[in-house]
Amino acid sequence: MTSATLLHLDSSISPAGSVSRALTDRFATAWRARHGRTARYRYRDLSADPVPAVRAAYDALGRRAERKGPLPLQDVATLADGPDETREWALSRPLIDELRTADTLLLGSPMYNFTVSTGLKAWIDRVSFPGAYLDPDTGERLLRDTRVVVVAVRGGGYGPGTPREHLDFQLPYLRAYFGNLGIAAEHLHVVTAELTRAADVPALNGLEPLAAESLAAAGTAVDELAALL
Template sequence: MSHLLHIDTSLRFEGSVSREVGAAFAQAWRSARPDGHYTYRDLAADPVPHVDPAALATREADGDRPLERRLIAEVKAADTVLLGVPMYNYGLPSSLKAWLDWILVPELFADQETGEGVLTGTRVVVVTARGGSYAPGTPRHPFDFQEPYLRAVFGMLGLHPEFVHAELTLADVLPHLAQFRELAAASREGAHRVVRELAAA
């Protein structure tokens, strides 16, 4: 049976574009699969702790790690993982980095030769919101440390994320971006259209 794991990371509970577009994917996915399972985790409202020295020592000693087991079980149970990821300072929210540090363990790593692993077949959809534009060919494209990083870490698990970017989300807020308001609206509308298409696939 289909199972969606939906993770939000935006610090904004109101007016968050990544939450808005991610919710559109989740709604379309659930409409297309009324019998599917849905698990939601909000890393802003209920953050997981960063891996600290005590947790690392427990991991290295192969001790009991209830949180790690729970987070890994959620990922293994899902056939689709949806991440809502705003861009903060060219990268990820620290809450998402903390979550990744708990689940990026050898148990889930893909075989380096075959690319196959425990999570083979799992779909990963990443919905991002960016205040400016980081598309190829733009001046800030080299500063996108969000998509390349997520491609790299999920690649360790043998997974290939699909990205949906809503860009120029600060065009209505910052005066120097006001000239891009129409592009921002088009990007947001396009993100909604793409997530509906992906959710139905």
């Protein structure tokens, strides 16, 4: 088996009792056992160690790079105008390198206020540097073979046909984002666990059996993906 690389990101603000953290850990543990000692593993906790929000200098450098067209990453630093832009690139480059070199991205994404967490959004903004995922010679998408596993956890029910389906700005956003980044549709895998707050939100009381069923299905899906990717 050839060497493989897993980039594991958690974004739950809860250090304990997090369903998304439990499910991503389950995937990562099985994936690492399957791939063995040759596997490379990188973990980031986007809540405990948040990525700095992008600033105006990031935007200025990005616009300048975009006008040049896709560039080798090492050339971007030469475009920096002043220490602020240099700092923004220094914060961004390692995260971009991690994503570009990952065979599989594992992402724990609980829903907060109908969408993703601020920690995850900061990471997305930081890695989304213009041209960073295009081959500078051919223009081909560099992430076309990257696999993405999104573990989406929601306290309520937002699945197809539910009354709150129209309030889901989490999964449509992530699907659109990764698709635009160059991830092939067949390589984007979504695992959902819903109604995780059925036991403590009065409006959801009585839905505990459905919550348990959803969580069990999510666990099975995680196991199957870890055995496949």
